[in-house]
Amino acid sequence: MQLTAKLIQLLPLQSGTGRNGEWRKQDIIVETQDQYPKKICISLWGNKFQHISLNSGELYTIDFDVESREFNGRWYTDVKAWRIEAQNIQNNTPTFSPKDEYDEIPPPENPFNSANEGVDDLPF
Helix, strand or coil: CEEEEEEEEECCCEEEEECCEEEEEEEEEEEECCCCCCEEEEEEECCCCCCCCCCCCCEEEEEEEEEEEEECCEEEEEEEEEEEEECCCCCCCCCCCHHHHHHHCCCCCCCCCHHHCCCCCCCC
16 A cells, blocks of 8 residues: 655654564654545554655655554554655645736737728628
């Protein structure tokens, strides 16, 4: 799955040692850009996200998987990112100046041109 969202909060880095060695987990809170925005907690596992500088307020495209597991009769769901890319959108809104619009319009031809004054092409 993929979404583009704004980074709201960077939670503290968690790390530890398990039976498979050391692990690192960074949770981030993002907000979707929908009509009714939703906040989502996404986990970044391992060292593969160290090269990205995450800044609050910036847009990111995040590829992720949703995974649920059962523990002691309760279900837990994780949203795990496997790729995150910063959106380098400075300002996609085009600047608009009414003057520019009028510069592109050619001047109208004069239907009352003095060169045609003597010619009468009307059928009535």
